[in-house]
Amino acid sequence: MNVLVTGGMGYIGSHTCIQLLQANITPIIFDNLYNSKASVTSRLHEVTGQELAFVKGDIRDKELLVSTMRQYNIDAVIHFAGLKAVGESVQKPLEYYDNNVNGTLVLVDAMREAGVNSLIFSSSATVYGDPHTVPITEDFPTSATNPYGRSKLMVEECLTDFQKANPDWSITLLRYFNPVGSHQSGRLGEDPQGIPNNLMPFVAQVAVGRREYLSVFGDDYATPDGTGVRDYIHVMDLADGHIAALTKVGDRSGLHTFNLGTGNGSSVLDMVKAFEQASGKSIAYKIAPRRAGDIAECWADPAKAEKELGWKATRSLQQMTQDTWRWQSENPNGYPE
Numbered sequence: 490m491n492v493l494v495t496g497g498m499g500y501i502g503s504h505t506c507i508q509l510l511q512a513n514i515t516p517i518i519f520d521n522l523y524n525s526k527a528s529v530t531s532r533l534h535e536v537t538g539q540e541l542a543f544v545k546g547d548i549r550d551k552e553l554l555v556s557t558m559r560q561y562n563i564d565a566v567i568h569f570a571g572l573k574a575v576g577e578s579v580q581k582p583l584e585y586y587d588n589n590v591n592g593t594l595v596l597v598d599a600m601r602e603a604g605v606n607s608l609i610f611s612s613s614a615t616v617y618g619d620p621h622t623v624p625i626t627e628d629f630p631t632s633a634t635n636p637y638g639r640s641k642l643m644v645e646e647c648l649t650d651f652q653k654a655n656p657d658w659s660i661t662l663l664r665y666f667n668p669v670g671s672h673q674s675g676r677l678g679e680d681p682q683g684i685p686n687n688l689m690p691f692v693a694q695v696a697v698g699r700r701e702y703l704s705v706f707g708d709d710y711a712t713p714d715g716t717g718v719r720d721y722i723h724v725m726d727l728a729d730g731h732i733a734a735l736t737k738v739g740d741r742s743g744l745h746t747f748n749l750g751t752g753n754g755s756s757v758l759d760m761v762k763a764f765e766q767a768s769g770k771s772i773a774y775k776i777a778p779r780r781a782g783d784i785a786e787c788w789a790d791p792a793k794a795e796k797e798l799g800w801k802a803t804r805s806l807q808q809m810t811q812d813t814w815r816w817q818s819e820n821p822n823g824y825p826e
């Protein structure tokens with residue numbers, strides 16, 4: 490089976506390619522390198538022992554997509570490509586709607602032309618907005634508070650309408666909670682450009698000496714220690730979730746929606762403590778004001794994915810922090826140029 494992996498050079502996509510190969514599925518990476526480096530291919534080669542096909546291109550380039558799908562006899566698409574920084578999306582909404590919404594529409598149009606009708610889409614827990622309660626099941630109401638979140642919600646709605654009109658298609662919406670960690674080899678990991686927006690890469694950069702201290706955004710939430718609670722999931726568990734979706738429902742027509750989370754909530758201070766244990770470094774932090782748009786707590790009910798996909802996250806907080814530390818300490822400046 491040949492799978493086109495858009496955004497396959499990025500954080501989650503590259504880890505998923507490793508698990509695809511493990512499952513004897515051939516990934517063909519399609520990425521414009523907007524937020525990733527070409528050296529990811531040599532790291533993938535090192536870890537898997539295999540040469541992966543990589544096409545440098547933009548998902549808004551329909552012709553290139555169609556010819557790539559034909560050339561490689563693509564059976565299904567896993568669609569990671571997109572922009573993902575919440576704060577930046579507020580400053581650059583057009584770029585976000587163009588890349589994320591328009592890009593997905595062009596991709597689906599290209600799939601239609603190439604005769605490929607199985608799609609897995611990277612959605613996000615952000616589509617639940619500020620949930621009225623936790624844990625969150627897939628039938629919770631959706632809403633968005635920023636252009637990034639709205640772009641994910643719009644794509645979900647477009648794909649839902651498209652699938653209704655094209656009932657022979659299989660479309661799977663995977664709503665990720667908070668992906669962290671890295672491949673256990675320490676050769677692949679998350680490599681944010683500039684100041685990290687997300688907690689885990691920021692903590693890792695404090696530990697390695699690239700940042701002085703962590704700002705903890707608020708300690709007055711209605712949570713056990715006052716700091717925000719999230720469902721952190723190991724990126725390799727997330728990668729396995731894609732293989733499960735592809736093999737269990739990728740050839741079953743319909744619209745399928747799954748939460749990919751662990752079902753456990755951890756606070757910012759829990760994560761700091763876990764990281765200190767994993768790294769043996771102490772993490773300096775200061776309590777700062779709440780970050781605009783943040784919610785108090787968010788974690789998944791992952792029962793549907795377990796029941797229907799036979800998938801469940803198995804890696805512990807200790808593995809998430811140990812693997813992050815191995816990647817960060819052995820690659821303090823991320824991937825080479």
Ligand code: NAD
Pocket residue numbers: 495496497498499500501502519520521522523524525546547548549568569570571572573588592611612613614665666667668
């Ligand atoms: P990432 O930025 O590391 O990877 C995305 C990849 O897509 C990059 O390699 C980038 O170069 C590529 N890309 C961007 N626009 C493109 C375009 N127009 N054409 C071709 N390639 C393009 O991000 P990630 O963390 O791996 O996230 C992957 C997907 O998962 C994204 O859609 C993101 O919104 C979604 N997601 C991420 C998180 C998270 O916290 N990391 C959580 C929920 C959902």
Ligand code: WQD
Pocket residue numbers: 573575612613614615666667668686687688689691703704705706707716717718719757780783
């Ligand atoms: C986690 C917790 C922060 C940084 C975001 C997106 C979401 C999804 C995942 C893509 C919160 C706190 C963080 C820092 C801190 N992405 N924090 N200091 O906000 O849950 O989700 O990434 O789809 O859409 O919104 O993740 O890692 O930014 O924050 O105190 O420097 O850490 O307040 O409680 P978040 P995060």
